[in-house]
Amino acid sequence: MYLTYSEVRNLYIYLISTLVHVNSHICSEPWSLTVFCRVPSCSDVQAELDSVEAELELVELQITELLQKQTELTGRKDALLQRLEDVCDAAQPSSSKSSGAHPVLSKQEMRLYDGIDFPWSKELEQHLKDSFHLSTFRPLQLRAINLTMSGRDLFLVMPTGRGKSLCFQLPAVCSKGFTLVVSPLVSLMEDQIMYLKSIDVPAVMLNASSSREHAKTVMAGMTDPKAPFKLLYVTPEKIAKSKLLMSRLEKAHNADLLSRIAVDEVHCCSQWGHDFRPGDQGNLTNPIHLKFNSVYFILYNYKLLGILKRQFPNVPLLGLTATATSSVLKDCEKILCVPKPITLSASFNRTNLYYEVRIKDSNYDASISDVASLIKNRYKDQSGIVYVFSQKDAESVSSVLQKRDILAFPYHSHMEADDKSQVHRKWTSNKIQVVVATVAFGMGIDKPDVRFVIHHTISKSIENYYQESGRAGRDDRQADCILYFGFSDIFRISTMVVMENVGQQKLLQIVDYCQNVDRCRRSLMSVHFDEVWDDEGCNQMCDTCRHAKDYTTVDITQHAKQVVHILELAASADEKLTPLKLVDAWMGKGPAKRRKMIHTTTLCRLQAEAVVVMLLLQGYLREDFSFTPYTTYFYMKLGRKAPLLKSQTHTLSMKMGSTGTGTAVVSNADHIYQTYVRLYLIEGIIHRVHYSGDQRRSSEFIKF
Numbered sequence: 093m094y095l096t097y098s099e100v101r102n103l104y105i106y107l108i109s110t111l112v113h114v115n116s117h118i119c120s121e122p123w124s125l126t127v128f129c130r131v132p133s134c135s136d137v138q139a140e141l142d143s144v145e146a147e148l149e150l151v152e153l154q155i156t157e158l159l160q161k162q163t164e165l166t167g168r169k170d171a172l173l174q175r176l177e178d179v180c181d182a183a184q185p186s187s188s189k190s191s192g193a194h195p196v197l198s199k200q201e202m203r204l205y206d207g208i209d210f211p212w213s214k215e216l217e218q219h220l221k222d223s224f225h226l227s228t229f230r231p232l233q234l235r236a237i238n239l240t241m242s243g244r245d246l247f248l249v250m251p252t253g254r255g256k257s258l259c260f261q262l263p264a265v266c267s268k269g270f271t272l273v274v275s276p277l278v279s280l281m282e283d284q285i286m287y288l289k290s291i292d293v294p295a296v297m298l299n300a301s302s303s304r305e306h307a308k309t310v311m312a313g314m315t316d317p318k319a320p321f322k323l324l325y326v327t328p329e330k331i332a333k334s335k336l337l338m339s340r341l342e343k344a345h346n347a348d349l350l351s352r353i354a355v356d357e358v359h360c361c362s363q364w365g366h367d368f369r370p371g372d373q374g375n376l377t378n379p380i381h382l383k384f385n386s387v388y389f390i391l392y393n394y395k396l397l398g399i400l401k402r403q404f405p406n407v408p409l410l411g412l413t414a415t416a417t418s419s420v421l422k423d424c425e426k427i428l429c430v431p432k433p434i435t436l437s438a439s440f441n442r443t444n445l446y447y448e449v450r451i452k453d454s455n456y457d458a459s460i461s462d463v464a465s466l467i468k469n470r471y472k473d474q475s476g477i478v479y480v481f482s483q484k485d486a487e488s489v490s491s492v493l494q495k496r497d498i499l500a501f502p503y504h505s506h507m508e509a510d511d512k513s514q515v516h517r518k519w520t521s522n523k524i525q526v527v528v529a530t531v532a533f534g535m536g537i538d539k540p541d542v543r544f545v546i547h548h549t550i551s552k553s554i555e556n557y558y559q560e561s562g563r564a565g566r567d568d569r570q571a572d573c574i575l576y577f578g579f580s581d582i583f584r585i586s587t588m589v590v591m592e593n594v595g596q597q598k599l600l601q602i603v604d605y606c607q608n609v610d611r612c613r614r615s616l617m618s619v620h621f622d623e624v625w626d627d628e629g630c631n632q633m634c635d636t637c638r639h640a641k642d643y644t645t646v647d648i649t650q651h652a653k654q655v656v657h658i659l660e661l662a663a664s665a666d667e668k669l670t671p672l673k674l675v676d677a678w679m680g681k682g683p684a685k686r687r688k689m690i691h692t693t694t695l696c697r698l699q700a701e702a703v704v705v706m707l708l709l710q711g712y713l714r715e716d717f718s719f720t721p722y723t724t725y726f727y728m729k730l731g732r733k734a735p736l737l738k739s740q741t742h743t744l745s746m747k748m749g750s751t752g753t754g755t756a757v758v759s760n761a762d763h764i765y766q767t768y769v770r771l772y773l774i775e776g777i778i779h780r781v782h783y784s785g786d787q788r789r790s791s792e793f794i795k796f
C-alpha cells in the first residue's frame with residue numbers, strides 16, 4: 093500500500109496518540125512502529141500545497157463576504173442611530189446639547205438659523221433679489237449664510253451646482269470690508285469674478301500671473317475703509333508664499349476689514365479619499381497632483397492654509413466642497429486649524445431623479461434605435477442629453493437621431509469653440525431637443541428643465557455617473573436617468589482608464605451597479621457619498637425598487653468551470669482571449685479544433701456575458717492589458733480565485749433578472765413565461781429548465 097505524505101502524517105499522529113494511551117494504561121514497554129511509505133514526490137507536495145492554498149482562498153472569500161455584510165449592517169446601524177438622534181432632538185429642550193465655547197448645535201438649534209429675523213436678514217433679502225437676481229434660497233443656503241454671518245466656522249458640503257458660492261458671495265456683500273476667498277484654480281476664479289462683475293459686485297484676484305501694478309492696487313485696497321472690492325480671490329500659493337499679502341491681511345484684520353475667509357474646494361486640504369497618481373508624495377517640496385472633475389490640482393499649498401486661522405482666530409472660516417467624506421473633513425479641520433466647525437451637509441440624494449439600467453443591444457445600430465424610440469415616445473418634445481463614449485459616437489448617434497426626425501446635435505472637445513457654444517446656446521433656449529455629447533459637455537451646464545439624461549455607454553465611475561446624470565431635473569421636477577449597459581463597453585472604458593490610479597476599481601464598481609438586480613440603485617450609489625439612502629428614501633424612483641425584486645438566484649458553478657477551462661486551454665496554447673473571443677469560444681464559435689476540446693454553453697449570449705462579468709467582479713477572472721504605441725488591448729486571464737473552482741465543495745451563484753441577465757428589464761411575455769416556469773418547477777411538473785440561445789421560450793427546451 094502506498095500512502096501520501098499527509099496520510100502518513102495523520103496515521104502517525106493517530107497511532108502515537110493511541111499508543112500513548114495504551115502505554116500508560118497497560119504496559120511500560122516502549123512500542124516501535126515501522127511504516128513503509130513512499131517518499132513524497134514533488135508533485136504530491138505541490139498538490140497538497142495547492143489544496144491548502146485553495147482552502148485559504150475560500151476562507152478569504154468568506155472573510156470578504158462577512159466584511160461586506162459588516163459594512164452593510166454598520167451602514168444600517170448608522171442610519172438608525174441618525175433616526176434615533178433626530179427623534180431625540182425633536183423631543184429635547186434646545187439648550188441641552190450645548191457645551192464649550194463652540195458647541196455642536198442640536199437639530200433644533202440649527203433650525204433657528206433658517207430664520208429671517210436676524211439683524212442682517214433684510215439686507216440679505218434685498219441683495220439676493222437686487223444684486224443676485226434670485227427670488228428664493230435653495231435648501232441649506234439660508235442656514236449656512238446665517239451661521240457664517242453669526243461668526244461661526246462652517247464646512248458646507250453640497251452637491252455640485254447647488255449654489256455653494258452664494259453662501260459666501262452674499263454674506264460678503266452684506267458685511268463690512270472684504271471676504272478672502274481661497275480657490276485652487278485660476279479658471280474657477282476667473283469664472284466667478286466675471287459673473288460677479290456682471291452683477292456689479294466688485295471682486296478682484298491675486299495669483300502668480302498678476303501684474304505688479306494690479307497687485308499694488310489690490311494690496312492698497314485691502315486696508316481702504318471704503319472697501320473698493322467685496323471679494324478678494326487668491327490661490328493657496330499666494331497665502332503660502334507672499335509675506336506681503338499676509339502682512340496686508342494682518343493690517344486689514346486690525347482695521348476690522350477682513351470679514352470672512354472662504355476656502356473653496358476645501359477637500360483639497362486633505363490627501364485622503366482621492367485618486368493620486370502613482371508615485372505622488374505628499375510633502376511640501378513635491379506637490380501632489382489631485383484629480384477632481386478631471387482636473388489636476390496642485391495641492392501642497394493647501395496644507396499651509398492653517399496659518400489663516402492661527403493668525404485670525406476670530407474671523408469666521410467657511411469651507412466649501414462637493415465631495416468630502418467625514419474622514420476628509422476631519423483632516424481638513426486639523427489642517428485648517430478650525431476647532432469644531434459646524435458641518436452642514438446637503439444630501440446627495442436627488443429624490444426627483446428616476447434611475448434605470450437597461451441592457452444595451454450588442455448591435456450598434458439597434459442600440460441607437462432603442463435610444464431614438466425612447467426619445468420619440470417617452471420624451472417627445474422634452475429636453476435632454478445623450479452621453480456617448482467618443483467623439484465618433486457623438487457624430488454617429490446624433491446623425492441617426494436626426495434621421496429619425498429628432499433635433500439632436502453633437503458636442504465634443506474636437507469641435508470649434510464657436511460651434512460648441514452655438515450648440516450649447518441653442519439647446520439652452522430649447523431650439524435643439526437633444527445634445528449628444530462626450531463628457532466634454534459638463535462644466536457650466538446649468539439648464540433647469542432637462543427631463544432625461546441617457547447614457548448610451550456607461551460612465552467610468554459611479555461618481556462620474558452621479559455627476560453626469562445629475563444634470564437632469566435641476567428644477568426639482570421629475571426627470572429620468574437611463575444607463576445602457578453593454579458588455580463590450582466595459583472593456584472599451586477599461587483600456588481608457590488603465591493608466592488611472594484606481595481607475596479599474598472604480599469602473600468595476602459601476603459595472604457592479606449595472607449588474608445588480610435586487611438592491612435599490614440609490615442605496616448602491618449612496619455608499620460612494622458616505623451617506624445611507626434606503627429603499628424608503630428612494631420611494632420607488634429606481635428600476636429595482638419599482639419592479640419589486642424580480643430575479644432568481646442561479647447556481648453558476650458549472651458555467652464558471654467551463655469558462656475557466658477555456659482560459660486554461662488558451663493559456664496552454666499560448667493564446668490570449670479578449671472578452672468577446674472568450675464568450676464566442678464558450679458559445680461554440682471559433683476554430684473547430686478548440687470547439688472539440690471545450691464544453692460549449694447552453695446559455696444565451698446575454699446570460700453568458702453576465703456570467704463572465706460576474707466572474708470578473710468576483711475575482712475569478714481578471715484583466716490583462718497589452719500595450720502597443722497606438723492602442724491598448726484587453727484580454728481575460730484567470731483571477732486569484734480561479735483555483736477555488738477545482739474544489740468539489742466550492743459553489744458559486746448569481747442573481748439574474750427576468751431576462752436571465754444581470755439587470756432586470758422585463759417584457760410582458762418574459763414575465764409570463766418566467767412565472768409559469770417557476771410555478772411548474774414548484775409543482776414538480778418541470779424538473780429542469782434547459783436554456784438554449786434566445787429561443788428559451790420554446791417548449792422543446794423545457795424538459796418535463
Ligand SMILES: Nc1ncnc2c1ncn2[C@@H]1O[C@H](COP(=O)(O)OP(=O)(O)OP(=O)(O)O)[C@@H](O)[C@H]1O
Pocket residue numbers: 226227228229230233250251252253254255256257258413414538
Ligand atoms: N437660490 C438659488 N436659486 C436659483 N439659482 C441659484 C441659487 N443659488 C445658486 N444658484 C445658481 O446655481 C448655479 C450653481 O451655483 P454654484 O456655482 O455656486 O454651485 P456650486 O455648488 O459651487 O457647484 P460646484 O461644486 O460645481 O462648484 C449658479 O448658476 C447659481 O446662479
Ligand SMILES: [Mg+2]
Pocket residue numbers: 256257356
Ligand atoms: Mg463652487
Ligand SMILES: [Zn+2]
Pocket residue numbers: 611612613614615627630631632633634635636637638
Ligand atoms: Zn430604489
